[in-house]
Amino acid sequence: MREVREAFARFWPLTRGDRKWLVLIIACVIVAALAETASILLFANLTDHALQRGLLRAFWGPAGTWLAVAVLGAIVGYLGNSLAVWTAERFVLRLRASVFRHVQDLPPDFFQKHRQGDLVERLTGDVEAIEQMVVSGVVGTVSAAFSAVFYAAAALWLRWDLALVTFLLAPLFLVAARRFAGRIKKSSQEERAADGAITSVVEESLGNIVLTQAYNRRGAEEKRLDTEARAWMRASVRGARASEMYEQFVEVVETLCVLAVIGLGVWEIAQGRMSLGQLLAFAAFLGYLYPPIRSLGQLGLTLTAATAGAERLAEILDTEPAVTDPADPVRAWPVRGWVSLHNTSFRYPGAERDSLHDVTFTAAPGELVIVTGPSGAGKSTLSKLLTRFYDPTSGVICLDGVPLADVPLEFLRENVALLPQETLILNGTIRENIGCGRPGASTADIERAAADAFAHDFISALPDGYDTEIAPGTATLSGGQLQRIAIARAMLRGAPVLVLDEPTTGLDSVAARRVVQPLRRLMAGRTTIMITHDLSLAPDADRILVVDGGRLVEEGTHEELMERRGAYARLATPELGGSAPALGASVKTPADSTLVLGGYLIPSLPGLASAPAVPHVPEDASGVRSV
Numbered sequence: 001m002r003e004v005r006e007a008f009a010r011f012w013p014l015t016r017g018d019r020k021w022l023v024l025i026i027a028c029v030i031v032a033a034l035a036e037t038a039s040i041l042l043f044a045n046l047t048d049h050a051l052q053r054g055l056l057r058a059f060w061g062p063a064g065t066w067l068a069v070a071v072l073g074a075i076v077g078y079l080g081n082s083l084a085v086w087t088a089e090r091f092v093l094r095l096r097a098s099v100f101r102h103v104q105d106l107p108p109d110f111f112q113k114h115r116q117g118d119l120v121e122r123l124t125g126d127v128e129a130i131e132q133m134v135v136s137g138v139v140g141t142v143s144a145a146f147s148a149v150f151y152a153a154a155a156l157w158l159r160w161d162l163a164l165v166t167f168l169l170a171p172l173f174l175v176a177a178r179r180f181a182g183r184i185k186k187s188s189q190e191e192r193a194a195d196g197a198i199t200s201v202v203e204e205s206l207g208n209i210v211l212t213q214a215y216n217r218r219g220a221e222e223k224r225l226d227t228e229a230r231a232w233m234r235a236s237v238r239g240a241r242a243s244e245m246y247e248q249f250v251e252v253v254e255t256l257c258v259l260a261v262i263g264l265g266v267w268e269i270a271q272g273r274m275s276l277g278q279l280l281a282f283a284a285f286l287g288y289l290y291p292p293i294r295s296l297g298q299l300g301l302t303l304t305a306a307t308a309g310a311e312r313l314a315e316i317l318d319t320e321p322a323v324t325d326p327a328d329p330v331r332a333w334p335v336r337g338w339v340s341l342h343n344t345s346f347r348y349p350g351a352e353r354d355s356l357h358d359v360t361f362t363a364a365p366g367e368l369v370i371v372t373g374p375s376g377a378g379k380s381t382l383s384k385l386l387t388r389f390y391d392p393t394s395g396v397i398c399l400d401g402v403p404l405a406d407v408p409l410e411f412l413r414e415n416v417a418l419l420p421q422e423t424l425i426l427n428g429t430i431r432e433n434i435g436c437g438r439p440g441a442s443t444a445d446i447e448r449a450a451a452d453a454f455a456h457d458f459i460s461a462l463p464d465g466y467d468t469e470i471a472p473g474t475a476t477l478s479g480g481q482l483q484r485i486a487i488a489r490a491m492l493r494g495a496p497v498l499v500l501d502e503p504t505t506g507l508d509s510v511a512a513r514r515v516v517q518p519l520r521r522l523m524a525g526r527t528t529i530m531i532t533h534d535l536s537l538a539p540d541a542d543r544i545l546v547v548d549g550g551r552l553v554e555e556g557t558h559e560e561l562m563e564r565r566g567a568y569a570r571l572a573t574p575e576l577g578g579s580a581p582a583l584g585a586s587v588k589t590p591a592d593s594t595l596v597l598g599g600y601l602i603p604s605l606p607g608l609a610s611a612p613a614v615p616h617v618p619e620d621a622s623g624v625r626s627v
Contacts, residue, residue, distance in 0.1 A: 004303045007310035011134050014094050021087045025063030028080025029143040037150045042066040079440035088135045096127045107322035107389055111349055117200025122312050129309030134303055140299050142449030144292035151289040158282050162264055201225050322390045329408045336400055337365035337413040337496040344395035354447040355381040357550045363527050370538055373532045375548035379531045383501040417495035417606045421502040423482045426591030430459055431466040437489035453488035480515055487518045500530040535572050536564030
């Protein structure tokens with residue numbers, strides 16, 4: 001029971017807004033139990049004075065009172081039950097929102113450790129199990145307790161000696177409940193884990209249906225589902241057997257009690273110490289008494305099972321976000337776009353070595369800085385640090401000289417836009433997908449952003465235009481078209497700092513060619529840090545950073561690094577493969593020249609490489625600028 005108390009104490013505060021309704025529900029429960037007790041006593045009165053004597057005049061008074069009590073009980077019962085359902089659903093709504101809010105603040109590595117389907121199950125089935133503990137459990141406990149007290153008191157009032165004899169069997173219900181509790185809890189834990197596994201397998205299989213079909217993995221996926229489904233079935237059957245065993249045991253005990261009462265009652269009637277109406281009422285009270293006692297035992301089993309869901313949710317809630325808003329945040333300011341890293345190192349939670357080690361560089365407003373290096377070198381970690389999914393293990397990252405840890409997260413992410421490696425698409429219309437870049441943007445702003453991203457024409461050609469419904473993995477649009485929608489979203493945001501993480505990954509040469517021009521427009525006039533293997537834009541970069549093994553091993557312009565014939569030259573030489581001129585052939589790409597991407601000649605946009613000069617922001621001795 002310790003686990004039940006701990007789980008209850010943890011989630012009970014969420015009822016704070018509904019406790020007045022819980023009090024009203026309990027009042028309705030008490031009135032309904034009183035009405036039921038009064039109905040049984042009125043039945044005894046009718047039996048002794050009307051039925052047994054055959055007097056019609058003795059019928060009307062008790063009958064009218066019984067009907068009034070029954071109507072009152074029905075009204076109060078309806079109100080109480082309706083209010084209980086409403087209150088329970090409000091609790092579920094509040095708890096699910098609370099957990100979901102917390103989940104959205106957790107770092108990316110948390111989602112890499114947990115299967116998505118299992119998290120979905122925790123936000124659905126486990127949340128509802130906790131409601132059974134905190135809201136329905138409280139109402140059920142109070143209802144059963146008051147009903148048992150009223151029926152027991154009435155039985156004692158009728159025949160206290162006979163009642164005490166029958167009460168001796170009542171503890172068997174609670175003993176049986178404790179005996180079965182451990183078995184049911186274990187089965188519930190296994191069943192909930194299996195539920196999450198089934199959801200994960202289905203979600204993963206449907207999300208990778210092309211892989212499943214292309215590699216003839218249908219049988220393997222069916223076997224995966226069958227394995228998890230059988231685990232769920234075994235746990236479910238074990239839990240059902242334990243519950244059913246408890247139910248049948250209680251049924252036998254109840255029957256034994258009722259037979260004992262009838263037997264003793266017959267003997268009492270034969271001795272003239274008890275009337276038929278009293279015996280029937282007494283038997284009725286016992287018939288009504290044992291179900292609440294049984295409910296208390298069954299409620300204990302329900303609470304024990306609910307702790308399995310509580311433990312699974314607690315695992316999520318006990319996971320701390322990697323970053324939080326500063327306790328004393330700096331005031332908002334007009335961001336200019338200075339980005340600087342000072343001796344920055346970072347190690348992922350649980351990792352054995354740093355992903356970045358002692359990295360220092362600065363990007364000025366309007367500059368294009370390309371970060372490249374071999375796979376696994378730590379490049380993409382930079383994007384997570386610049387948008388503050390994580391804080392550095394050591395060192396500091398600054399925006400306009402202000403440490404990111406002092407900047408409110410919402411303000412930071414409004415001014416540092418991320419175009420991630422994976423093209424992120426929401427379930428909704430194209431208009432909604434672009435518009436989420438700046439909530440509240442007008443239709444004209446959305447269409448202007450789409451035009452700048454070279455997406456307006458193909459969107460307008462769709463039957464529903466901007467109202468076309470799309471979703472992740474949609475077949476309606478090509479990968480390049482979806483990427484241009486993502487670029488339009490970033491353009492609409494209009495952030496002064498842009499972080500691009502492998503913007504052409506997964507695109508063929510034709511799609512990549514169509515994406516480069518909107519990328520150039522997106523980068524123009526913004527501080528841009530591009531993390532990429534694709535070095536086609538390298539000649540346009542103000543600076544190139546080469547990361548290897550988490551360290552910054554080279555830094556300079558394209559031509560400087562090519563002349564050194566070091567790590568960058570080894571990466572850049574195979575980039576054009578010999579079918580196009582080497583990247584080192586040009587020093588800066590002028591407005592009327594071209595770049596080569598995947599064998600295609602791409603016109604450069606004027607002004608990208610020659611951003612206007614930006615006044616220098618003064619810095620203190622530590623290299624951290626102040627606003």
